[in-house]
Every structure is written in C-alpha cells, then in structure tokens.
Amino acid sequence: MTDQEILYQGAEAKIIKSTYLGYDAVVKKRVHKRYRIKEIDQVLIHSRTKQEAKVMALARSHGVSVPLIYDVDLKQGAITFEYVKGKRIKDIFDSITSVQRKKLCQQIGVQIGLLHNAEIIHGDLTTSNMILSKNHVYFIDFGLSEISTEIESRGVDLHLFMEALESTHSLHSTFFTYVLNAYTKTYNENAVLVKQKIDDIVKRGRYR
Template sequence: MEAKLMLIKKGAEANLYLEPFTKVLHQAGGGKVIVKTRIPKRYRIKDLDLRLRESRTALEAGLLSDAKRAGVPTPIVYEVDKVGMRIVMEFIEGAQVKQVLDRLGPAEMRKVCRIIGKQIAKLHRAGIIHGDLTTSNMILKSDGKVYFVDFGLGGHDSSTEERGVDLHLLKRALQSTHFRIATRAYAAVISGYRAEFGKGAEEIINRAKEIESRGRYVAKEERAWH
C-alpha cells in the first residue's frame, strides 16, 4: 500500500504521505489525510526494531491526542496501525511557520510567537515534551491558529530539565532558521510561555539558559531512544 501513496516528505524516522480520505479510510469521508509510516532500521535486530517502531507509533498517536486535550491544536488521529507502523491523521491546511515567520510584520510576528509560547506551556503543564520544537513542525492556519505536528520524538516528562531542553531546542531552531528575528521571536515565545505556565515558569526558563550555557545538545537519535 505504501508504494501507491503520494510521498511528500522522507524523514530519518518516518515518511509522510498525502492522500484523499476516501482512498485511505472509507467513502464517507472528505478531504485529505496524512499517513505517517515509521520506517524500519536495518542496523537494528529485527524483533527490537519492530518493538521500537510499534511503541513509538502508539506513543506519538497518544501524544497527539493528549496535546489536543491539553488545549493545543493538533491533527485529529483517525487510525493507528501498529502492524503497518502508521498513523492516519487529519491534513492541516495552512503554511509552515518556518515559511512565513520572517515575512510577518513585527506585531504579527510577536503575536504568533506568543501563541507558540503559550502552547508549549500547555504541553509542559500536561507533562508532555514535544522533543523536536522547530518552526517546521508548526502550521499557521488562516484563522490564526498554530497547529503543532510531528510528536515522533516526544514523550511524557514533567522534569525541569526536559522542559528546558524543549525551549532550548526551539531557541536553536529560531537562531538557525530565522536568525534576523530570532532574539525578538524567542522573547515573544518566552513571554507567552511565562503568561500561560504561571508559577514555576521561571525555573524552566532559567534551566533553558543553563542548558545553553553548558553547551548541551541532545541529538535526535539520542532523543528517539529516550
């Protein structure tokens, strides 16, 4: 089935396909869906690889649903296939924040970044770590909502350290991709985070600064095994 789908993104851990709802699920639906298929790793022992892909597939689907319950816009999960190692989810019509953030006016940029900060705080308050907070994994809709996608490296963790790593990774992503506005953008993210998280926010914000100062970088592969 995978070969018949339209590949739109090939990743290290999974491939994304875009297809009509009726082709993947059933005739009663409309619109399009995203099919995320976690790919096998040949360097792993086969049984271990199967268990890891199955657990990560189930975990990601759960995180998407948990995030939505926490008040963070995420795609609706329609189907979790732990045999085919795939998640069928809602296709979010919009633009990657990565593609538009630099083109926004100063006030609109700050507004979007404050929304992002508030949504990260909602995740963290719910004990959810995204694990790959970049503007590539955020979709801005025409109504102003920002959807978070790709929780493939996420998990459940309420530690100050992992929350700090989440913020640190976003700051690095902003500096790398949006270097001209990175300082202002991150300041707006932190403003939104502080306002939404409330008591305890400063400890996490300060931990992110500490992580930056000690030069800690958590590679994706390491986080994938976490």
C-alpha cells in the first residue's frame, strides 16, 4: 500500500485512501482501544474484521453492489478494498430531481432485498453508507453487520433506514415507500411479514 491519505477518522476505525497493486484502494483499519485489555482488544479487532470481510464477500456473491475486497489483514485489523469513485447518496439526494430520487430509492430497495435474501443484516443503513457511482448504488461500511434469519432483524434494519431518511431528507415518507415497494418485489415471500414488523416497531416507538 502506498500514497496513504486519511479520508475519515471514527471511533471504531479510520478510512485511508491508498493503492493496491496499482489500483486505487481504500483501507479500513480498526482502531485499538486503550481502555481495553490488550489481548481482549486484539481478539475483538480480529473477530470483527473477519466478520465484516466475510459479510462483504457473501453480499457480493449474492449480487449486492459492494466494493471488491483486495486484501484482509486480521492481525492489523485492516480490510483493503476497491475505491468506488462517486458521491454519497446523502450529499446528492435532495439536489436531484424527484424522478431520479425515485429510481435511486428503487435501487436501494432492491439492494436491501438482496442483502436480506442472503441473510445479511447491514446494521447501519443510512444514505451516508451508500455511494452512487456511474448511476449504480454501492453499499459500504458493514462494521455493524450480522447474519440473521429473524424477521425482526430485517424489520429493524429497514426501520433504521426509514429513520435515517426522516432525519436527513425531505419528503422522506414518499421515498421510503419506493424503497419498500422495490424491497418487497426482491425479497422472498416473507416481505409482508417484514413490513408488518416495521409497523410494529413504529407503534412501539409511538407509545413509549
């Protein structure tokens, strides 16, 4: 890896722009926690890095648009993957036309459906973790992802995205409907149960 440039520094990891065998690349390197016992910290970094890489590879094998992984260094807690040149959905969503937003939401719904068909729960579905590159939506940051067969987990995943739209973008309810409709057509026959679960979660929040 060469020509390293820190793109983002978070509490859990730093994102570094780099190169790999001549290709533009991004390295996600998990941050060591000083308050944790060193041995425990290393075990956690190892397991979480392995889990994230495994989920990304699984997602890609099921047709989800995610960056291609170039290298995984479990000891360093680092994943090197292709650099997807584009713009975050968060940064462009409110400035494009309503027709473009509808198409974008339909793409997002399809991608989430493919994820859930692969039994993958993203865990942090926001427009900050989606990149539009050449009119195609890529999902990034699988740091909170997990494998689950539970309908509840799928409902929570989609509900979190609904809340992300509400807090960040205007006309959120209309566009979430586009997401949900595309999701329903992509996910299996349990999509109706997932939609019911979202409604249940909304009601639980309303009456707290």
